[in-house]
Amino acid sequence: MSGLPTVTPAAAPRLRLERVTKRYGAVVANDGVALTVQPGEIHSILGENGAGKSTLVKIIYGAVRPDAGVIEWNGRPVQIRSPHEARHLGVAMVFQHFSLFDTLTVAENVWLGLSRRVPLRAVVDGIRAKAAEYGLELEPDRAVHTLSVGERQRVEIVRALLAEPQLLILDEPTSVLTPQAVERLFVTLRQLAATGCSILYISHKLDEIRALCHQCTVLRGGRVTGTCDPTQETTASLSRLMIGAEPPRLVRRESERGALALRVRDLSLPRLDRFDVPLERVSLDVHAGEIVGIAGVSGNGQQELLAALSGEDPRAEDGAVRIFDQPIGRLHSAARRRLGLHFIPEERLGRGAVPSLSLASNLLLTRRESLRRFGWIDRGALRTQTSGIIERFNVKSGGPGAAARSLSGGNLQKYIVGREIDAVPKVLIVAQPTWGVDVGAAAQIRGELLALRDAGCAVLVVSEELDELFAMTDRLHVISKGRLSPSIATEAATVELVGEWMSGLWGEEAAGATAAAPGRAAGAPPAPGEAP
Numbered sequence: 001m002s003g004l005p006t007v008t009p010a011a012a013p014r015l016r017l018e019r020v021t022k023r024y025g026a027v028v029a030n031d032g033v034a035l036t037v038q039p040g041e042i043h044s045i046l047g048e049n050g051a052g053k054s055t056l057v058k059i060i061y062g063a064v065r066p067d068a069g070v071i072e073w074n075g076r077p078v079q080i081r082s083p084h085e086a087r088h089l090g091v092a093m094v095f096q097h098f099s100l101f102d103t104l105t106v107a108e109n110v111w112l113g114l115s116r117r118v119p120l121r122a123v124v125d126g127i128r129a130k131a132a133e134y135g136l137e138l139e140p141d142r143a144v145h146t147l148s149v150g151e152r153q154r155v156e157i158v159r160a161l162l163a164e165p166q167l168l169i170l171d172e173p174t175s176v177l178t179p180q181a182v183e184r185l186f187v188t189l190r191q192l193a194a195t196g197c198s199i200l201y202i203s204h205k206l207d208e209i210r211a212l213c214h215q216c217t218v219l220r221g222g223r224v225t226g227t228c229d230p231t232q233e234t235t236a237s238l239s240r241l242m243i244g245a246e247p248p249r250l251v252r253r254e255s256e257r258g259a260l261a262l263r264v265r266d267l268s269l270p271r272l273d274r275f276d277v278p279l280e281r282v283s284l285d286v287h288a289g290e291i292v293g294i295a296g297v298s299g300n301g302q303q304e305l306l307a308a309l310s311g312e313d314p315r316a317e318d319g320a321v322r323i324f325d326q327p328i329g330r331l332h333s334a335a336r337r338r339l340g341l342h343f344i345p346e347e348r349l350g351r352g353a354v355p356s357l358s359l360a361s362n363l364l365l366t367r368r369e370s371l372r373r374f375g376w377i378d379r380g381a382l383r384t385q386t387s388g389i390i391e392r393f394n395v396k397s398g399g400p401g402a403a404a405r406s407l408s409g410g411n412l413q414k415y416i417v418g419r420e421i422d423a424v425p426k427v428l429i430v431a432q433p434t435w436g437v438d439v440g441a442a443a444q445i446r447g448e449l450l451a452l453r454d455a456g457c458a459v460l461v462v463s464e465e466l467d468e469l470f471a472m473t474d475r476l477h478v479i480s481k482g483r484l485s486p487s488i489a490t491e492a493a494t495v496e497l498v499g500e501w502m503s504g505l506w507g508e509e510a511a512g513a514t515a516a517a518p519g520r521a522a523g524a525p526p527a528p529g530e531a532p
Helices: 053-061 084-087 108-112 120-134 149-162 179-194 205-211 235-242 302-308 333-338 358-366 379-392 409-421 439-454 466-470 495-501 508-515
Strands: 015-024 025-038 043-044 068-073 089-095 167-171 198-204 213-220 224-228 262-271 279-288 291-295 322-323 339-346 427-431 457-461 475-481
Touching: 015 053, 025 043, 025 053, 025 213, 025 224, 043 053, 043 179, 043 205, 043 235, 053 084, 053 089, 053 198, 084 089, 108 120, 108 149, 120 149, 120 179, 149 167, 179 198, 179 205, 198 291, 205 235, 213 235, 224 235, 235 439, 262 302, 262 427, 262 439, 262 457, 279 291, 279 302, 279 457, 291 439, 291 466, 302 339, 302 427, 302 457, 333 339, 339 409, 358 379, 358 409, 379 409, 409 427, 409 439, 427 439, 439 457, 439 466, 475 495
Parallel strands: 043 198, 043 213, 089 167, 167 198, 291 457, 291 475, 339 427, 427 457
Antiparallel strands: 015 025, 015 068, 213 224, 262 279, 262 322
């Protein structure tokens, strides 16, 4: 299935772990973990959110010190005390939560991970060459704080590849790529493996693991529960290995499209920064009782559009954005929330949640009005409501008092999504709802969004996961270079068509596709937000 060359075990494995254990107080993140990776092997670490994957790879990269166990590198015992020592050995890592300095440029961030003997000008040239080779568009002189989450991940990938490592660790590397770019990346990773580079690959996309990896080690509750050849497994069997069951199937019901809830007309915004993407005459409609999706490669205006819709950027003409026909283009986020519009950003830590604050305190970020009494915060109500969200969304945490940064990425995402759904919004805008979330949690989040739609909420989902958009949405748009395509009924869309539209190639065929959308009679005028 994968077309991968057979890996012949070398005299010594590239990496071998024995009895590796790491505790955080009463929590055992890794419990006697054993792992062997051969030279030239692409090896997946599979597990649900909170299974201990991130802790394990941070130990290998030197970012976390184990409490017990043995690490062997190319046949000899080593102690990896820091990422600097790991890089010196030949280990490179792309983190799911990025390790970039916001105030530095892309090139300066990459330079920090390389030898000081390499001049900055050569780093700039190297970034451009690698970015072109892998189809990862990057501007070396751009400041990192101006980048979207997807663009920051590209910086991490290019930085790792420039180090020419013996072991490359990738944590959710394809969440920002189009299907075509994923295929190109897979070709590159197979080429790297053919040269002897070992790859540790973490992904919740089970089809990717089956297509790419030679071996798979499964973690559950911090322990290794098995190993397998993923090419001999099905997506369902891998899911059972990971979470002990197959994820629940999404149940999609026909829903009645209600009143026009969110209306955007000819929204144009100039760039605030020279690296921003200007928005050009963006128009879309989202009705009560429907989910509308926006697909596109990261860095094509999603960040700017979300800021304009959420109220973070209130520069739009007042009537360019409306909720239930009330103009809100100039209103800030809090005023829009009071009208029923809630927003889930793509960046969990720092925007979706304050890392150092408890989950209960983070609830106050968007729910202050409902938790105050006579001007005072009702602490009892706050804890009760937080506990209810934790229980309903199966968030693995230390309770309402647990700091946001103590949660795994997937569990924090479940909490943030739960926080906003629990508010019973009239309009919900969601960016990357299941990025880095395991299959069980992803199914739960998508099911909750569908239930919200069925209850009459208007939902707008911005995602780079095409499978997610095809599974959840009623209609689709594609964003490219600040322009928004006409909408198309999801059942009429294909991966190939959406891939073409991601390059801005929509025209007469777009009008034909939207004209074929269900629910509109032949010859009838287009619905608002659809192609003429």
